[in-house]
Amino acid sequence: MISQNPMAEFRSECLKALTSSLEKVFPDRSFEQLNFAKPPVFEFGQLASSICFEIAKETCETPLQLANRIVESMDKAAFSLIEKVEVAGGGYINFHINFDKFSAIVIESARQLNENYGLIKVEKPQRIIVEHTSVNPVHPIHVGQARNPMLGDSIARLLSSRGHVVSRHYYVDDVGRQTAVLAYGYNKLGRPKPAEKPDHFLGKIYTITSCLVEIKRLKKELEAARALNKEDETPRLQREIDEWISVAAELKEKYPQLFDELLQKISEDEDPEKAINELNRAYEAGEEKARALIREVSQLCLEGFRETLTRVGVTYDSWDWESEFVWSGLVGKVLHMLKRTSYVFMQGGVLEFDANKVVRDLSLWSKLGLREGYEIPSLTLVRADGTTLYTTRDIAYTIWKFGRAEKCINVIGMEQSLAQMQLKVALYALGYWRQADNLVHFAYNLVTLPGYKMSSRRGRYIAFDDVIEEAIRRAYEEVSKRSPNLSEEEKRQVSEIIGIGAVRYALIAVDPAKPVEFKWDKVLDFERNSAPYIQYSHARACSILRKAARKPERASYDLLREKLEREIVLAIAEFPEVFIEAADMLKPNIIAEYANALADKFNTFYNAFPVIKAEPVELSDARLALVDAVRIVLRNALNLIGIFAPERM
RNA sequence: GGGCCCGUGGCCCAGUCAGGAUCAAGGCGCCGGCCUUCGGAGCCGGAGAACGUGGGUUCAAAUCCCACCGGGCCCGCCA
Known part of the structure; x- marks a missing residue:
């Protein structure tokens, strides 16, 4: 038997059992919206209902008594995926999975559906x-x-x-002041061909131009304020000018040649501010010269963006x-x-x-x-x-x-x-x-950033390209150290996958509502709770399957008796529901968490039990199939958040 | 002043929208173990938390409601 969503099968069987029992115990009352929760620990079963706490308010029985009555009147003969139902705590009804059957369904479903496992489709696509x-x-x-x-x-x-x-x-x-500022500076320089990645080149021009123009504008404002004796305005303006002058000093230090050239060219203009506004107006009006200029600059910059984004696996259908x-x-x-x-x-x-x-x-x-x-x-x-x-x-x-x-x-x-x-x-x-x-x-x-506020206008930022570069560099070091046997070509490929994975993971794993503090060590984390850790777990699973060199054809899933094995089966079974929530609620971070938790369990399992050498061969095969299912789910989960799962690393 | 978001061990972070059960889950760092098997980017154990504060609702609150405190962002003829 194959199931798209094994946990949903179990849930619906629990619902059926509970509903029909409730109908027997309370023929006159109707129950809507019966929810099941995941119990805090595995031993309490895999789904639980707290319905008795609610009903008890209307009856003279305690939740515990009620729970006992409800469980007693369940039709146990109809159970298939339910192993047993127990009353626990102050009145919880706990449903335990029949793992002898369930493991077979879950593992075989994951293996057969393979790259489609977990990816449940909506009924009405939009x-x-x-x-x-x-x-x-x-x-x-x-x-x-x-x-x-x-x-x-x-x-x-x-x-x-x-x-x-x-x-x-x-x-x-491309419409608006910023583009006009850049285009103005770029034009002053005689529309040079970039000698480096175009967006980086243009970024320098933009920042310097913007800074120089700003200083000139503020100085004019200051003069005007003094002329009109607006004493209250002058200190603020002076402060702003001072700040921009220090930015200018930074920029001159970093890019001396470009800075001097722009300074000279822009000084020739009586009123750069006016020229920029005019360029902006002309562009919106669709005037030919402005169009040609601004489109040229923008296209050039986008070339750089495309290169960066394609490298991290991000593409677009429409610009x-x-x-x-x-x-x-x-x-x-x-x-x-x-x-x-x-x-x-x-x-x-x-x-x-x-x-x-x-x-x-x-x-x-x-x-x-x-x-x-x-x-x-x-x-x-x-x-x-x-x-x-x-x-x-x-x-x-x-x-x-x-x-x-x-x-x-x-x-x-x-x-x-x-x-x-x-x-x-x-x-x-x-x-x-x-x-x-x-x-x-x-x-x-x-x-x-821990030290200062990132500001693109002030040229104070860490370029994404630099982060990617550094991530790959560190990954390469790591790969060379740990896997000296890989060929140079493989090392390069793998470090690209790992470095980029690490960065992607770091930027999506935290709740989007919360700020991420950028620290190199945190973003380029290769230890637990990181993309490399999950990728590593995936590679380990692949490695076992490679070494076994056989298909698990004689698997007896009822031999998977260890708690850890069953917890892994349960986690695999839950993947489709995790996916649905992530997609419908727009929460990519829960996929990252899920993958990490599954990798944790898998590594513990890996450490505790033999797979290939397990006896008898029916158990070994069952474990091999389990490893295969873990491999599939880790890969599918990573792919959902745009991270590759390498087979070796 | 008004609005939105965030506040969980030394640090980072899950759980909050759909309230539940034993120790509030992890990670970093710290302490102590595992070079016994299939990859040590690993595994096992330990110490470490008034869940910002104070009320309220409920059989049950990190979670819901109210007030307050702290931090961020926004309130432009910028984007």
């Missing part, structure tokens, strides 16, 4: 767009931002394995250029639609969206998870110079996405929660109720 990464193409991706593609890609893998039709989108933010939505008139159309609602007003020359009025009129508080009466700030839609803002364009983009999917998941840092909420409110205001309900902001917390 078209889902997962938008993730979307780093502005003005500097290399840094570790802080890298958490995004790791989470986004894992979510996409989970949903796709769940049977949904998933499309991975990268939203290229959506923000500018397209402006040029195609979609943003304008959406603005037009918004203007026709009663939720838009002019204030000081800018167009504002009154999100709060929408929330009040439509009573959206509970939908947005807010306290009733909370006032949500308004959103500026259009600048005084007629250019649009990020969130405005995002409204158009979101509507576009919903033309292609029923559900949209935006993987975006939690610092953008308010903007994402305003975006959602705008959809409600426009009458896109279904879409708004299906717009998910998958928020995650930051990656922090």
Whole structure:
């Protein structure tokens, strides 16, 4: 017998047993929603019901007496996967699995379904767009931002394995000030061909340009403040100038040649700030020269991103250029639609969206998870110079996405929660109720550096490429030390897999709501509770199977009597349910935890019992099959979070 | 000032949304063992926790409710 989801079979048998017994004991009462919990320890059985504590309130019996009556009236003859039912504690009903049967089903199911084991499909697949990464193409991706593609890609893998039709989108933010700043500096330099990875090269140009322009702007502001005798403004401005000057000193130190060149070229300009704003305006207007320049820079930067992300196993189905939505008139159309609602007003020359009025009129508080009466700030839609803002364009983009999917998941840092909420409110205001309900902001917390705050504008960050490089370097050292027999080629391949796995694992294993503190030793961990540890356990399993050099054809699963063996069988049986929860609740981290826990059990087993040399051969074969099943589940779990499972390492 | 998120042994972290049972699960570090088998990136044992504080709900609270304290983020004609 083969089962897609063995634990669900056992659960449904328990439910049937409990329900029919309850009907006998309480003919007049109906019971809805009977839940089973996993008992704290294996000896208490594998599923438990605490229903008696609830019913006891309505009767004069104690939970214990009730539990005894219910268990007594169960039809034991109908048990198949249930070995026995016991009353325990103050009135729990504990269901024990019949492992003689169950082990056979679980192990054979995992082995036969193989790469499909655990990946239960939904009944009604949806078209889902997962938008993730979307780093502005003005500097290399840094570790802080890298958490995004790791989470986004894992979510996409989970949903796709769940049977949904998933499309991975990268939203290229080429409209806006930052890109204009970079393009301005790049143009000043005469559009040089990068001699290094393009995003790293452009990152330097962006930071230096941004810094120089900022200093110039602040100095002008300071002069103006002095001229107008605004004494209260000057100290703040002076402080800001000082700070940027120290950033400039850092940059000059790091990139002397590039710095001097940009300083000289930018000094020639009377008002760089104005030039940048003009470039931004021209680009939004779709003017040819601006288009050519900004697209060239952005494309160049994205080449670098693509290289980085492909290396860690992240790819996209669509690269959506923000500018397209402006040029195609979609943003304008959406603005037009918004203007026709009663939720838009002019204030000081800018167009504002009154999100709060929408929330009040439509009573959206509970939908947005807010306290009733909370006032949500308004959103500026259009600048005084007629250019649009990020969130405005995002409204158009979101509507576009919903033309292609029923559900949209935006993987975006939690610092953008308010903007994402305003975006959602705008959809409600426009009458896109279904879409708004299906717009998910998958928020995650930051990656922090112990010493200082990461700031891409100040050029203070650790590039993701450097982290990957370092991870692979350390993995190589480790592999060379531990597996000197591997060929040079194999060592390189394996260290790439291990290094990248370690990084991916570190960035997704913690709850996304919590911040990750970036420490090299933590991210590049090769000990327990890490990708390398799980990969190692997988390689060990492969090694046993290789050494055995036979198929486990005479396995007698009822010989798997050890508690540890049964715990492993149980863990394997639970994998499909863990997967369903991870996919439906968007929780990639529980896959990481699960894989780690299974690897723990497997290593303990490995240490405690012989497999190949076990006697009799029926037991040896059963253990071999168990090892094979563990191998399959570890690999499937790792693959769900984008980590390869090597057979040797 | 308002909103959102987080607070679990020296450090990191699971469990909190769907409340349950013996010691609140792991990891790092620390102490002591295992070079006996199939890979020591491993295994076994030990010390170490008022689950931020105070109330409340419940037969039962790390988990739900209220208040407070501490930390982060946001409240821009940035993204």
